[in-house]
Each structure stands twice: as structure tokens, then as C-alpha cells.
Amino acid sequence: MLKYCLECDWQVSTADGYTEKEVSEKAIEHFVETGHTIDSLRLPPPIVMQN
Numbered sequence: 001m002l003k004y005c006l007e008c009d010w011q012v013s014t015a016d017g018y019t020e021k022e023v024s025e026k027a028i029e030h031f032v033e034t035g036h037t038i039d040s041l042r043l044p045p046p047i048v049m050q051n
């Protein structure tokens with residue numbers, strides 16, 4: 001899950017170590033603080049390297 005702002009450079013992603021719940025909460029927080037429009041992309045699951 002990647003959520004990003006259509007009006008500034010803000011973005012937050014599960015690739016940064018956040019859970020999907022935290023990503024959603026941070027997106028809502030950004031919207032509440034700025035009134036900016038947030039869009040989201042669903043990321044493919046992370047690839048786990050196995051040796």
C-alpha cells in the first residue's frame with residue numbers, strides 16, 4: 001500500500017516499514033492537517049529472498 005498526495009510531495013508506504021493501518025492513519029492525518037487530496041496504490045507484496 002502506497003498513499004500519496006496529489007498536491008504536494010507527501011507520501012507514505014508499507015515499503016517504509018509501516019503497517020497498512022498506519023499508512024491509512026497517516027494519510028488521514030495529512031488530509032486533516034492540509035485538506036490535500038490523497039490517492040493510493042496497492043503495491044505488490046515484498047519479495048523475500050531465500051538462500
Ligand SMILES: [Zn+2]
Binds near residue numbers: 009010036037
Ligand atoms: Zn499534501
